[in-house]
Amino acid sequence: MANYTLPSQCQLLEQTSQLKALMTIIRAQDTSRADFIFYADRIIRLLVEEGLNHLPVVDKSVKTPTGSEYQGIDFKGRICGVSIMRAGEAMEQGLRDCCRSVRIGKILIQRDEETHQPKLYYAKLPKDIESRYVLLLDPMLATGGSAMQAVQVLLDNNVREDRIIFLNLISAPEGIDAFVQRFPQIKIITGEIDGGLDDNKYIVPGVGDFGCRYFGTD
């Protein structure tokens, strides 16, 4: 989207040719499932690493094996992950690869076939979630409907809005705008911004159904 101005709450991963190559593989319709998983996981890892950069830090000086002082930093505040089922679960391993034994909550939201509105079916969150920073995981930000519903669940559980970081691989401008307007304090980290939505509210060019391709149910 050449003309789209990204809101300040949304951060795009550095658009390297390597990231573009990874995106090309997961977007191609004839990519095998094994390749889809492998390359999607690589993008997810980059998203998680970038998301973690938005956590607060404090200065910390350590002694190195050579006896010198290194002026480093330490992470402040505890985190947890919350995946929006089912596709968001594909991003859990990437989070675990960076944060061992991280707590991960799950939220199941599906579109009600009659009202076309997202509907909450299930939520299981860490008990102390109100004291944590939350990395919200969902690979695709299309209309933003289910993501906003998920955020509402988090807020209802006393998570602070400014402590939510939303990670996704591909976003549509419509989804970003709607999301930012409703939750202006949430940081969105995304891998790429696509052209928009088609009549079926699919992101185009998109990747198709991320969950089905990742979990092999298409």
Next chain:
Amino acid sequence: MDSFYNILNPEQSALAHANNFDFDHPSAFDYDTLFECLTNLKKGKSVEIPIYNFNTHSREQRTKTVYGANVIIFEGIFALHEKKIMDLMDLKIFVDTDADIRLARRLKRDIAERSRDLDGVLQQYMRFVKPSFDDYVQPTVKNADVIIPRGLENAVAIDLITKHIQKQLQDRPLKHRWDLAKIDCSGDLPPNVIVLKETNQIKGMHTILRDVETSRDDFIFYAERLSTLIIEKALSELPHDNITVTTPVGHDYQGKKFQETICGVSILRAGSTMETGLMRVCLDDATVGTGAASLMAVRVLRDHDVPEENIIFLTFLAASAGLHVLSHAFPKIKIITSMVDPVLNTETLWIEPGIGNFGDRYYGTEEDE
């Protein structure tokens, strides 16, 4: 030194083919090229050594690539003849061998390896070689620091010299490591060095990795996380082609695709810690201190005909000095590091503040204290 015979003009060439050219005169050598080669080798640069063909008495088109090293051995009958050449040397040795043995070796070599006949070799010996030895070679013995009688048989002398060189290497490590002191390490990093953006995560991981108190379990975990980021950065430096693919929703996506295949090479041992995070890359070593190991590794790749510009060097932590050394010797390679430390201790050659011995900490082979 035999590589540095002068290029002969047609007249001299005809004399040479008739065994009538004096190759045993000091003027037969190209001291300027020799000086240039030795000087560059001492600076740690690679040089092209001429190849002299003793059958055709001419210099060949092709050359041999030789790289700078901690110890450079230069040998030849007039090695101790020219002052400017001798000024480059730290230790001058004269190997004295019995005249009969010298002649016997010469006969064997020139007939077997250089296509000469017995008469020709003897004629050359009487006419040029022996007078030249008496007039020019024997006198250079006074320029030597050490004279070794009986050549190779003299195990005691060889042992003494080996020990002396080892001691010199220990006493003056920095000077001997590529004459590091002469390379300008101040100011900006060389243009072929890419340092990862210093994000909170990178800094946080470095804090854990550098901390002497960090457990091995944590060390391995964070080393692998950091290596993934370094490798992703390296991969994005590779050349890509544009490609269009169709997505499952039937739309075109203007993407990119790798141009070439890649492979990974690690410098044992600490280098292989990065391979867990590595899919297919080039050359990796955990740390670059003086740059010595990295140089040697790049050389091995070059010796296997890998073009310099195809080499990407990955490392967790580099000393500024080592980066300058490496890119000074190989300006076309790309170097990716997650962080650069300012100090290389001239006594211990440790990077400071540094990370300690990366391989030991990763593989758990530290010595007990």
